[in-house]
Amino acid sequence: MKKLLLITGCALLAATAVHAADATVYTDSVEKILKASCISCHRSDKKKGKLDLSTYESLLKGGRSQAKGKPTVKAGNADESLMIKLICLPKDDEDHMPPSDSKAHQVTDKDLALLKWWITDGAKKDTKLADAKLPEDIKATAEALSKKQIAPPPPSKSGDTDAHANKSKHEEEEDDDDDE
Numbered sequence: 428m429k430k431l432l433l434i435t436g437c438a439l440l441a442a443t444a445v446h447a448a449d450a451t452v453y454t455d456s457v458e459k460i461l462k463a464s465c466i467s468c469h470r471s472d473k474k475k476g477k478l479d480l481s482t483y484e485s486l487l488k489g490g491r492s493q494a495k496g497k498p499t500v501k502a503g504n505a506d507e508s509l510m511i512k513l514i515c516l517p518k519d520d521e522d523h524m525p526p527s528d529s530k531a532h533q534v535t536d537k538d539l540a541l542l543k544w545w546i547t548d549g550a551k552k553d554t555k556l557a558d559a560k561l562p563e564d565i566k567a568t569a570e571a572l573s574k575k576q577i578a579p580p581p582p583s584k585s586g587d588t589d590a591h592a593n594k595s596k597h598e599e600e601e602d603d604d605d606d607e
C-alpha cells in the first residue's frame with residue numbers, strides 16, 4: 428500500500444512538473460481570470476455586448492465596441508483596451524466590469540496587473556510562463572493562478588435582479604447601435 432501511494436505521489440509530482448513547464452500565461456493564468464470574472468456574461472451562449480470571452484480567438488475578435496474602434500483587447504496597449512478601462516472604473520460606476528453586484532469575482536489588483544502585462548506584451552496565446560519576462564510580483568500571481576482550478580460563477584437565472592439583468596449605460600448605448 429505504501430509503495431502504491433509513493434508511486435502515485437511521484438506520478439502526480441511528475442505531471443505537475445510537466446504542466447509547469449508547459450504552462451502558458453494566457454491559458455493557465457489570464458483565461459482563469461476571465462473565467463472567474465467575465466464568462467458568466469460573456470460566453471458563446473450569452474454574449475452581453477456581443478462579446479464572447481470564452482476562447483482566445485473570440486476575445487481578440489471583441490464585441491460590439493470593437494466595430495466602433497474600441498477594442499476589447501488592443502495587443503501592445505493595455506491602456507487602450509476597453510476591458511482594462513472597464514475593470515478600472517470605480518466599482519460603483521454602472522459601466523464597471525464585472526458589475527459590483529453580480530455573482531462574478533471582482534478582478535483583484537494582482538490579477539489586473541497580470542492582465543495589463545499580458546496585453547502590453549502583445550496578448551499572445553503561446554507565451555510560456557517559464558519564458559515570460561514577468562516582474563516578480565506578477566510572476567507570483569501567474570504561477571499561483573496556473574496551479575488553481577477556477578470554476579466560473581453560476582450564470583444568472585432569468586428573474587435575477589443582479590447587475591446581469593440590468594443594463595449599464597455602456598450596454599444601452601451598444602444596444603441602440605443594433606438598430607443601425
